[in-house]
Amino acid sequence: MFQSAFRTIYVASNTAVCRGISLCFRHYCKKNPTKLRISEAVTGAEVGANVTVQGWVRSVRPQKANLFLHVNDGSSLQSLQVVASSELNHPLLTFGSAVEVTGVLKKSPNRKQPVELEAEKIHVVGECNPVDFPFKIKERHSLEYIRQFPHLRCRTNASSSLLRIRSEATAAIHSYFKENGFVQIHTPVITSNDCEGAGELFQVEPSGPENAEEENFFSVPTFLTVSGQLHLEVMSGAFSRVYTFGPTFRAENSQSRRHLAEFYMVEAEVSFTQSIEDLTKVMEDMFRATTEQVLAQCEEDVDLFHKHVSPGHRATVDSMMKKKFPVITYSEAIDILNRSSQKFAFPTDWGCDLQTEHEKYLVKHCGNVPVFVTDYPYDLKPFYARDNRDGPAHTAAAVDLLVPGVGELCGGSLREERLGLLTTRLEEAGLADTYSWYLDLRRFGSVPHGGFGMGFERYLQCILGVDNIKDVIPFPRFSNSCLL
Template identity: 40%
Template structure:
C-alpha cells in the first residue's frame, strides 16, 4: 500500500523520500503547459510541483484547473528547475472536486493579488490564499505555545461560562441573551433573569485560583461596542491567568516572561510563515522595521517599568521640550490614549513598557487600592506599534474595601454575592492579567487589521459567515 504524506513532511525530509513512491493530496494553485501542477495541501507555505507524463490522459487534463482538488501518486525526484528542490513525477491523478474556470474568475482563488478587503468578502475561501494560511498557521502555533507555557508552569486550564449575569468591568455594552420574542418579564426568560454574553472570565477564574492556586482561561468573549476600527472585534479571544498569593511585581514578572516565551516559540516554529509575512508587510510603516527584527527586539531587553505618575510627567515634559501636541491633553487622572502609549514605546523608551499604579477612578472595581487611596495596583504592558497588549492587576482581597468599590462603581452587590464570599473564606493576595489573543496575533504577524487574523471576524454590521 502506498503511504500518504503531507507536503511539509516531504519537503522536511526530502532526501529520505528521493526515488520513493508516495501519495499526496491537495488543491491546485497553478497548472502550466499541461504538464506542471503546483499543489498545496495547507500543511506548509511551500508548494509541491507535480510533473505529468507526456502521454497523460487528455480527458483528465481537461478537468484540471486552478482550485481543483486531487490525489497524486508518483516518484519523488530532484527538480531540474531552480524554484524547487524536489518534484513529484506522476501519471496517476485522481480528481476529487472540479472547479469551473468561470467560477474561478469571480473568486479570490484566481492567481493574482487581491486586497485584504476583497479576501474578507470571501472569508470562506481565504484559507486557500498564501497570506491567510500563513496567519492561521501562526495563530495555531501561538495557541499551542500559550497552553504549553501555562501547563509547563503548573497552571490549570479553566472553562468559564460564556453566558453571564454580570459585567466584569462594570461598564461597556454587552450582548443580551434571551429566548423571549417580546421581552417584557425577565422572570419568564430561560434563566429567569437578564443574561449576557461574557466580556471576561476573570471573576470566575479568581474563585478557582482560591482553591487551585494557578488557573488560566482561554476562550471567546464579546463586546457590543460600535467600534469599527482596525483594532476591535465584537467577538474575540482572551487569555486570563489568575494566581493566588501573587503580588503586582510577581504578576508583571509572569506577564513579561509569558510574552517573551511565546514569541521565542513562534520564531522557532513558524519561521517559514514569518519570513513570508516579513517580506509582504511592514510592522511599522514609518520606520520600515521588518517583522522578524521587531519580534527579536522584544526579546533583547527587560521591559521598562514605570509608574503612571512618572508617565504623565514624561509626556508633559516632552510636549514642552519637543513642541509635541497630543490630541488629548496631558492631565494626571486621564486615561492614557493610544497616541500617548505609542509615543512612550516607539519614541521615548523604544522598548516595551509596563505602566503601573494607575488612578483608581479610571480602573475596574476589583483592583487593589494602594495606600495613597488614589491609585490601584494595576499594570498595562505596551508594545511597539500597537499600544496596550496586556492589562492586569493585583486584585482587591479585602472584603470591606472591595464592597466599597463595588458600591462606588454602582454595581449591584447582590449579583456578585458569590464573588464577595471568596473574601470571607480564607481570602489571600492574588493577581492576574488579560491578554487579547487576536491583538497578539495581529502584532506577531504584522497584519494591519485585526479582521485578518481571525477566521471569521464578527464586527458591527458584519456576521455573514
C-alpha cells in the first residue's frame, strides 16, 4: 500500500513537473520563434509553430479588416502568404520592401498553398518606393527589359529562378566529376599563353602612376585566360582524370546572342585514351547527369522558363534525355548541308568552318537532339589536336557537340602526344620557343590523352530555351558593356 501511494504521489508530481516544463517551453517558443526560410515554411512541416521569416514583399493587398502579403526570400519560387490584422499595415509596407514577420504558421484554406503565416508582428527592414522601382507588381517583364537593371533584376521571378538553376547545375557538374574519379584543378585566371591561338585576348597590366614605367609586371606579357586546357594537360601527366570549372575571357567584338567577353567553362582532360568515343561518353554522361539533377531539384523554376520564356521547349528537353546522341563525321556533315534545299549565308565547301546556321541545321536534320561531329579538317584545329594522318582528307581527331537552339556546346580533341609531329607543328606556326614547356610534357612520361570544354552559359540556354546568352549569367560582359 505504501509503495502504491508513493507511486501515485510520484506520478502526480512528475506530471505536474512535465506540465510546468511544457508551459515554460511554449513560453520560450513564443518569445524565441523559430527562424525559417520561405522554402522551409511553405512545406507545411512547421504548422502550429511560432516562426519568423525574412524576405521581400512580392504583393500587398490591404482590406478593411485584414492585410495580405506575399513574402519571398529567394530560397524558393513560391512565396509565403502572410495574413495580418489591418492594424499592422504601415505606409512603408510596399511592393519591394524588405520585412521581418513573426507569427504562427497555420494551414491555409486556399488549396493552392499548404500554409499561411498569421502575423503577430511585421517589421519593415528596408523600405522601397514602388513608384520608382523599375519592376511593377503583377507585371511579367521581358528578359530584355529586366536586363537593363543588372543590380536589381535578381528581384524578379525569372532571374531568381535562373540563379537557383545555375547554382544547382554547378553542384551537379561537380558531383558528376567527383563520382567519376576526376580531380578538380584550380587553373589560373592570369596566364602567359593563348590556348586557342585566335588572338582574342585581354592583356593584363597594372594600373596607377607608380606602375607607368613598368613594362611587364610579370616580366612577360600576360592575359586573362581563354581556356584552362593547357594547364589541365600539365596535370594530366600526374592524374588520369582532371577537370576545372571557372571564368574564361574572349576579346571578341561580338554582339551575338551566343557570345560573352566573360563566361564560365567546364573543361576536362582524360589520360590513357586513344579514342574519341571516350571523350564523347564523358560529354554525354555529364550532360545527362547534370540535366537530370536540375530537372529533379528545380522543377518549379525550370517550369517557369518552359511555360513563360520558351513555351514547348520541355518536349525538346525530354527528347534529348531519351535519345542517344548520334555521331557523324565532318565530311558527312558537309554532305548533309550540300544536299539541303536550304540556302545558307556561309559556304559549305569541305574545309570551311561550320557556322551557327550550319550547326543548327545539322541538329534539326538529326532529329533535334544533340549530335557529335568528329574528324574536322586538320587545318581548322589548334596545334594540340591529334593528327589522324588519314591521307588527302587530312583530318584531326577533334569533336564538337552541337545542341538544339544553340549550336556548338562542347569542343574537344585527342591531344597530339607524338613529340616529332607536335614539334613540327609548333615550328611551322613559329611557336616552338613559346611552348618549349609543352614539348617537355611529351618528353617526360607522356601518354595518349584528350579533353574537351563546355560553355556553361550555353548549356543553360540549351536546357531552358533561352535565346540570349546575356540572360543566363548574373552580370553579362560583352563589347561596349560592363555594367557594375
